[in-house]
Amino acid sequence: MSDDNMSLDNSHHAPIIGYHRAPLSQKFGAPRQPNLVALISAIEMLAPYDTPAAFEGLEDFSHIWISWQFHHNYRDKDNQQANNGFRAQVRPPRLGGNQKIGVFASRSMYRPSELGLSVVKLERIEIVQGRVLLIIKGADMIDGTPIIDIKPYVAYSDVLLDAKSGFAPIAPTLLDVVITEAAYEQFILLASVGEPAEVSNNDASHSSIKSVPKSATVASMVEHIQSQLLISDIDAIKALIAQDPRPAYRRREKETSFIMRYKSVDVSFWLIDSGQLQITAVVAI
Structure with missing residues (x-):
């Protein structure tokens, strides 16, 4: 490597242009890939990126790409000091948590950039007191995730039918989930x-721009998404648990309790x- 390249x-x-607002505040339980669970969540845009003019035309797209930051990472301090935080290999849960592969052959959170990339359904664009709130479905991000960029999903170039994975x-096998009578009570x-009208699921065939009632605020809508249990x-909850969020090496343990935090x-x-x-x-x- 030349001295010129080394000096660059x-x-x-x-x-950070916004933050993800979601029912899940912890990594445990979060889908490992987008669109595995149809969770409704929102992106709260920050000024000056929250101006409606910046989103004109986006309502014509059904899905969007989101660039975001893994903000709950845990890194081994000794390894970080020795290798400047770079982890060359990881153990994907999909391979049982034992087999190592290269970090760039995975979607592991332990990346040099600490950046994630997800495609999600754009339910609609809310204009709340002049600010933009994107209502989305299928995100694999937790609450508070910093958003770096948003781009429209373009089917003719983004769908590759002959791609190998x-x-x-294929998608992971789901487990059956049951609930005890006491837990259901x-x-x-x-x-x-009731479900808040501002953030409810809808079956619209395409996204739209919607102005909410004057009484609504970004804070009240975010609170519904984050904490109001419906x-x-x-x-x-069942769909999230069906993904089996338990560590791969503990999946044979019976009657060992695990706790997933969801909303409140x-x-x-x-x-x-x-x-x-x-x-x-x-x-x-």
């Missing part, structure tokens, strides 16, 4: 019956003799 600054600094050729007592959330509750579950994952408790945080 190999870092790049990108602004290496060690992950706990959930019902904590959940609200009756319909039981389906989302901690959901306990474990593996039972039938091979199903059973929800055993739903407790307010």
Whole structure:
């Protein structure tokens, strides 16, 4: 390498343009890939990137690409000091958590850039008090994830029908999820019956721009997404647990309790003799 190349600054600094607002505040339970669970969440844009003019035309696209930052990473301090934080190989859960592959052959969070890339469904664009809030579905990001960029998904170039997917050729197998009667009663007592109109699921065939009532604020809409437990959330909770968020090396352990935090509750579950994952408790945080 020449001295000229060695002197170049190999870092790049990108602004944070918004934050992801979601029901999941912890990594445990979050989908490992986008569009595996149809969770509704939102992107709260920051000034000056929250101006509606910056999103004109985006409503004509059904899906968007999101560049984002892994902000809950844990790195081994000794390894970080020895290798400037670079981890050349990782153990993907898809391979049982034991087999190593190169970091650039994976979608591991432990990347040199700490950047993630996801394609999600754009449900609609909300204009709230002159600010933009993107309502999306299928994100694999947790609450508070910094957003770096947003681009429209273009089917004719982004869909590659002859693509090969290496060690992950098909979607992972889902487990059956059941809930005890006691846990379901706990959930019902904590959940609200109605679903807020501002952030509810809809089956529209394309996204749209929507101005919400004047009484609505970004803060109130974000609160609904982050913490208001709804009756319909039981389906989302089951879908998340069906992905089996447990560490790969502990998936044979029976009746070992794991806890997934969802909105305002901690959901306990474990593996039972039938091979199903059973929800055993739903407790307010």
